[in-house]
Amino acid sequence: MTATTIVELPRPRGDSYLTDGTTLSSWLLTHDHKRIAILYCLSITVFFFIGGAAAALIRLNLITPRGLLLDAETYNRIFTLHGVVMVWLFLVPSIPTTFGNFLLPLMLGAKDLAFPRINLLSWYLFVLSGVIVLAGLIGGSVDTGWTFYEPLSSGYASGALVVVVGGIFVNGFSSILTGLNFVVTIHRLRAPGLTWYRLPIFCWSTYATSVILMLATPVLAVTLLLVAAEHLWGVGVFDPAHGGDPLLFQHMFWFYSHPAVYIMILPGMGVVSEIVPAFARKPLFGYHFVAWSSVAIAVIGFLVWGHHMFVAGESIYAALVFSFLSFIVAVPSAIKVFNWLATLHKGSISFEAPMLYALGFILLFTIGGLTGLFLATLAFDEHVTATYFVVAHFHYIMVGGMVSAYFAALHYWWPKVTGRLYPESWARFAAILIFFGFNLTFFPQFILGYLGMPRRYATYPPEFQVWNVFSSAGASILAAAYVLPLFYLTWSLFRGERAPGNPWGATGLEWQSASPPPTDNFERTPRVTRPPYDYPEPAA
Amino acid sequence: MKPPVRRALIVWLGLLLLLAGNTALAFVGLGALAPLAHIAVAAAMAALVLVVFMELDRGASLFWVFAGAGFFWLTILFALTAADYLTRYNFAAAGGG
């Protein structure tokens, strides 16, 4: 049965966090981590569909070799919008700000995060940054791509670049404060008896993510500040016309942006580590390895950024070091995959929607990760640099991995968050549709890249059309599959069956609270006496 | 004046001396070593501020970890970027293409 000692309490006297105050200001001025999670969820959903619309335009345009509807200029602006919105307004905040916010205090047995007001401030900064970024992207004409490479961005981009970069600067502070809040909370607010090795893996991976948010984001902020200042002043450290060095920009940018890739995958790994044991009815295999591999990824992830610069002109010796380190960082990721598979081995597996998404994550992440090793190989990277191979690789990680994990989390904790059950068969259908739509969209891009189709062009030679048509067909399936949950989850809010406290029979403190939880999470502070994932060992 | 305040006062005097020393170093003519020397003195001053004024010596060990993490990660930024700069081969100067 349930693992931790506290028994499921009857619904406490008061109300759930959802009914504790119904005015608009009770939401907009809330300090409750659960409500702030909802605010984030609504905002990133909007941004996800804006970024998705841009992706749809890109795929639509690439159906024909000459470009179906966009001129090159507009195409550049659209893929810039897609990249910027998806990275900073959806992927980076996605799981941490929604499920991290909602679950962390519940999993720790705490009443809230360490700094609830700063948490609310983070959300306001996030929304403000979203408004600024979108104003700059849609109102201005920024066509540098999400990487803002120098000297393109300071010397040749339009003035709206400063607006976009300023928005991302603000966004950075939201990230930094969120990361700080989570790290301090995990250190200081664990319930009595909840030692580090009794923490769910989701907490470990949120911790590792937060460390990256804290220590990488400031460098991005200052780099973008330098870009904006250089743009405004016409002088700076990056432009070779002034004796500057564009590679310095790339070093500083990727010092953030490569670890940021792990910001965009570690939380997904945390989610999968919760779901796999719950639906295999087995303890997580190799808990200590999975836990420490999160930390290893966070640390080693800071040592590999130069693999983005193999052909950019960095020294060959540095390239060798970065290539070697990039192979090393694959080790902890592989450890995780093997441990998930070992957890599945001889488990009593059931295939509810969260599990389908989680299995999709494991498969797609593995493909994305292995192709990452191709790219870490100097010689192969020369061949596929700036081709669709790279595009396919990171979409397997970001979309196949992280977005799948986000949907897995959304379904797994939906009953906890809303107090309602979602319609299972619709959810399974959407999960399968996403998996097939995704592969049809992005697998052809590996082939295109290998054949030599460069990324970021509005047009292409006719021999690439077949694979592009496959990819665009897949994208339309994917689009439909992403819209589906919007409908059935909204429906379930009003018509869904009421959820019990622990519908999956899962371990973890969050399931010991009511669904939806009361404002203070627990009637009494829980006392933890057992390890996590305390599912019965299967009979030998 | 209580002993801890007296200790802070002594450290303040030490910091002023180090400041004077660092400024004097600038006129000695250390050449290429000057930046390293200035950074070393500045680091000593920073260490005094961290340990005494910021009371790291009395604080929880976790404070050391947090304070150290920032500087450690900054070292990563410097070290691996330097790995590129210090090993670049100047083809133009060598007469190559």
Next chain:
Amino acid sequence: MSEHVLEKQFVDLAHQSETAELGIWGFIATEVLFLGGLFAAYGFFRYLHPAAIAQAAAHTDLKIGAANTALLLTSSFFMSWASLAARDGESRIVARVMFVAAALGVVFLGLKAIEYTDDIHEHLWPGPGFSLPTADPKAGEVFYFIYWLLTGIHALHLMAGIGAILVIANRARHGVFTRAYHAPVRVVSLYWHFVDIVWIFLFALIYLPGRGG
């Protein structure tokens, strides 16, 4: 009196205070990366153009720079005193020495304003009007680009610090802080010392190069 400041997620005031302190240490770590990134940009640019940077840096005002360093070190001493006095619950002393620390910060800004005015008169503001005879005029201009950014960002941090000190010192004057609860004094003092550390490095790397020998 102290009970109402205890937030619900903490067990007691000691728990809350130590968490606040941990929070500011974490924030300082992020600031180390933020300002450190700026120093890194400067450092690698300087590595590429050592001679021009030395020549350009020699035009900074060493007297004001050194005086300002001494001012901040002194101010840090007073903040340290405030934090030690807060530990003993001596609210009056806390308020007084914090006001002194803030006043020294204001004097720093005053000197900085004088220095900035001189810089502008000497055409050291990067842009079309910039003029400085160095071996590599472009690199000299980039040095002043860094100079204005670094000192400007430092000054913004200092202003935020002065504001925070004044708010907290005012609360101390009303006797809000006790032996058990004085975390805000500790937090603002840690932040203030950090701003001091930034200046220590800034002085060594921006003001001292190219002086002689």
